[in-house]
Amino acid sequence: xxxxLSVRDVTKRFKTGEGVTGISLDVTKGELVTLLGPSGxxxxxxxxxxxxxxxxxxxxxxxxxxxxxxLPPEKRPTSMVFQSYNLxxxxxxxxxxxxxxxxxxxxxxxxxxxxxxxxxxxxxxxxEKKLPGQLSGGQQQRVALxxxxxxxxxxxxxxxxxxxxxxxxxxxxxxxxxEIQTQTGLTMVFVTHDQEEALALSDRIVVMNHGHIEQAxxxxxIYDRPSTLFVAxxxxxxxxxEGVVEGSGIRVGPFVLPNEDRIEGETLVGVRPEDVxxxxxxxxxxxxGLIKQIMVLGHYAEISVELEGGGTVRSFQPKDAVxxxxxxxxxxxxxxxxxxxxxxxxx
Amino acid sequence: MGWYFRAVGTRRIVEFxxxxxxxxxxxxxxxxxxxxxxxxQWSYPDLLPHQWSLKWWSFVLSKDDIAKSIGLSFLxxxxxxxxxxxxxxxxxxxxxxxxxxxxxxxxxxxxxxHAFPKMGLYVSIAVLFYRLGxxxxxxGVVLIHMINVLMFMTWIPTAAFRNVHAAQEESARDVGATPxxxxxxxxxxxxxxxxxxxxxxxxxxxxxxAQGTFLVGIxxxxxxxxxxxxxxxxxxxxxxxxxxxxLTAPTILLLLAAQRLVSADVMASGFQVK
Numbered sequence: 001x002x003x004x005l006s007v008r009d010v011t012k013r014f015k016t017g018e019g020v021t022g023i024s025l026d027v028t029k030g031e032l033v034t035l036l037g038p039s040g041x042x043x044x045x046x047x048x049x050x051x052x053x054x055x056x057x058x059x060x061x062x063x064x065x066x067x068x069x070x071l072p073p074e075k076r077p078t079s080m081v082f083q084s085y086n087l088x089x090x091x092x093x094x095x096x097x098x099x100x101x102x103x104x105x106x107x108x109x110x111x112x113x114x115x116x117x118x119x120x121x122x123x124x125x126x127x128e129k130k131l132p133g134q135l136s137g138g139q140q141q142r143v144a145l146x147x148x149x150x151x152x153x154x155x156x157x158x159x160x161x162x163x164x165x166x167x168x169x170x171x172x173x174x175x176x177x178x179e180i181q182t183q184t185g186l187t188m189v190f191v192t193h194d195q196e197e198a199l200a201l202s203d204r205i206v207v208m209n210h211g212h213i214e215q216a217x218x219x220x221x222i223y224d225r226p227s228t229l230f231v232a233x234x235x236x237x238x239x240x241x242e243g244v245v246e247g248s249g250i251r252v253g254p255f256v257l258p259n260e261d262r263i264e265g266e267t268l269v270g271v272r273p274e275d276v277x278x279x280x281x282x283x284x285x286x287x288x289g290l291i292k293q294i295m296v297l298g299h300y301a302e303i304s305v306e307l308e309g310g311g312t313v314r315s316f317q318p319k320d321a322v323x324x325x326x327x328x329x330x331x332x333x334x335x336x337x338x339x340x341x342x343x344x345x346x347x
Numbered sequence: 348m349g350w351y352f353r354a355v356g357t358r359r360i361v362e363f364x365x366x367x368x369x370x371x372x373x374x375x376x377x378x379x380x381x382x383x384x385x386x387x388q389w390s391y392p393d394l395l396p397h398q399w400s401l402k403w404w405s406f407v408l409s410k411d412d413i414a415k416s417i418g419l420s421f422l423x424x425x426x427x428x429x430x431x432x433x434x435x436x437x438x439x440x441x442x443x444x445x446x447x448x449x450x451x452x453x454x455x456x457x458x459x460x461h462a463f464p465k466m467g468l469y470v471s472i473a474v475l476f477y478r479l480g481x482x483x484x485x486x487g488v489v490l491i492h493m494i495n496v497l498m499f500m501t502w503i504p505t506a507a508f509r510n511v512h513a514a515q516e517e518s519a520r521d522v523g524a525t526p527x528x529x530x531x532x533x534x535x536x537x538x539x540x541x542x543x544x545x546x547x548x549x550x551x552x553x554x555x556x557a558q559g560t561f562l563v564g565i566x567x568x569x570x571x572x573x574x575x576x577x578x579x580x581x582x583x584x585x586x587x588x589x590x591x592x593x594l595t596a597p598t599i600l601l602l603l604a605a606q607r608l609v610s611a612d613v614m615a616s617g618f619q620v621k
Contacts, residue, residue: 053517073520080521085512088519090536099532100522144518151522 003065004029004187005050005155010059012045020045020211023059027155032181032188034198037208038234043191044159046208050189051080051157063154079153081161086144087132093119094128097147118146121180138169145177149184158190162197174200195235199223207231229341232270239276239313243267243340250340253287253309257338266343275337276315278303278325286332289313294322305333383588403585407593413574417593420571423485424553427492428546434493435500436542440534442501443508454505457498468494469559476563488568491559496549503548507541508534547605551598 005027013019020042027033035043048054050061052073061069068076087096097115106114119125122142132140141161148156158177162170178201181188192198198205199219206216207230215227226232233240241252245264249256252269259267279286289305292312301322303315313333317325325331352360383389387400407413441447442454460468472491473482481487511534519529535542557572564570571594579587 051521053520073517074523074525078521080518082514082518085514086518088515088533088537099519099524103523103528147518147522 002029003027004031004063005189006062007046007050008060008062010046010049010056010061012049012054012056018042018045018211020208023213025206025213025216027187027189029187030185031203032178032190032201033204033206034190034192034202035206035208036192036195036198036234037214039193041208042211043193043208045211047080047157047159047189047191050155051078052076053080077154078157079148079151079155080157080159081141081144081148083160084164086147087140089132091132092128093124093130093132093135093143096132096143097128097150100147100151114150115146118150119143121149121183122146123176138165138173141165141173142176145180149180149186154187156186156188158188160192161190163192163194170197177201199235205235207234209234225339226270229268229270229344232339232341237273237314239271239273241269241271241311241313242343243269252338253307254285255287255335257335257340259340261340263340263342267340268343269338269340271313271335271338273302273314273316275335276313277334277336278305278315278317279332279334281330281332286334287313289331289333291325291327291329291331294325294327296322305331307333380588380591383585384592386585389585403583403589406582407578407586407589412569413578413590416569416571416574419568420554421597423488423492423568423570424550426485426489427496427553428550430489431493431496431500431549432542432546435497435545436504439501439504440508440530442505443511454501457501460494461498465558469562472559473562482563483565483567485568488560488564488570491563492553492556495556495559496552499548499552500545503545504538504542507538510541511537544605547601551601554594554597 003026005025007023007025010023011019011021013021018040023042023046025033025046035046037043045054049056052068052071052075056069059069060067063077068078073080087093088099091099094115097118098111101111101114115128116125119127122145124139124142124146127135127139127143132143135143141164145161162173165173174197177188180186190198190201199222202219204216205219205222207214207222209230215222215231217225217227222231222235226235226238232238243250243252243257243266245251245259245267246256248259250259250263250267250269251257257269277286281288287307287309289307292304292306295302296319299319300316301319303317303322303325305313305315307313315333382396384403385399385401386396387398387402389396389398442450469491472494476482476487481490515537516529516533519533520526524532554570555572556570557576560568560570561573561576564573571590575587575590575594578590
């Protein structure tokens, strides 16, 4: 697989102190990579640097092996879909889409055909004559997406394109984008702060925090083996228990868990709620606790258990399995899987 | 009768009275003006003139300096509008897009010319104009007019440019437009309603300006409002009425045109200092 986009040691610092330092990232052709992180982590800075809207202080950006770092946005083979205000309200949908092609001096018949094709791809056929003001928010984002697709960019950049839409529409747009990606084979870089969106969409997730990359891996890997405490906290839900290194393992309550990373000193042990098992208290084994709350969330239920030694553990159980459980009941808690992190600072 | 008012309701009655008062105060003087302009003889207790006539129209239109003043006024207004577009639109774009120190202060300073009594300001400008040899010149009159409209011409377009979002300009760059093309095809058309409103204001303001013109332009540059002063003092009020209708017509036409272009809130948003 050939390298489509290569970000090499890019640093961009703003006067406010925010920015990114030493970002390196390779994206292969046809890959959908998500930059994920809380606001202010620098994900948009990276995206805007690729698009040409920011000039990095140092580092290089290569697209299809060619350095683009000195080029203005209009000369870069990238196209960006913004969070909002993508469209020009004084132009019809057709004019919005045709603008870029007209600049490229394509013949009129060809433009008309390309616009119609792009609108079909985003499921808005025959809406050429409408004005952006007559479209809903979701439709506007689709038109914006179509405009970018039309230009057949080497890399398509998406800056939280669905975050202004409501939850249901967001989900639909995600699926559509994924489908368009398989149809067109476009290379995409997608910025989001929504970890669920990142997990659902990406071939690879790059988790960012405070201007650097915490972890870059496939969604599954990121979910199962978050490499830092930050990633573990940010992606999905996670229980954290204090642990003490004891011999070759880590002791948490009655359990000794494996210490794969050879951590020393105080540790925090992360357990996904779906890896928490609840047993009857009489079974003896496990950490004792009282059920504090049971919330049925559709096909599963979230049960929070207050441990005797202090702290709360959340567990996901199939909704049928919680019929016998009631709040206030005593249970024993055990884990099927865990991952340990060194305890740092005030964590 | 009583049942009728009860059925209508107090609220509607109050509304009707307010509307009537508004129409009487607003349209009454205009109606009076219109009647006056077409009257030959009209003495006090009568509701309508004794005699209808167009004689003041032919009088006003036959006077040479009046016809000349109309032409001059429109010429000056056109020059003032064109010049202030050339000067103020780039300034407005800078105020809307570029960060520079004391920006708010500069934007606010445009209000200063409206903060002093006009006559005082004009007299001090006249002193300056004497030295520069600008008294009784077209340029002098145009400059005096522009002082009045700088605020409209900067504030309203600034707000209009601000309403064009950065993402809208950036996405145009993104699809391949050069910065100049972005300004021409995206930013300027999107800000055009605001710019048009400001231009209409400027044009009307210039047509209407009398004090400064009187001070700087006399004796050679007699615009419509200045000629009107002398007509009002020298001839019966009917002549003044005819003239003010001539003076009002372009105002009403332009305002109607402006109203079709933009809503009131676009105009209002021009006066926010952010």
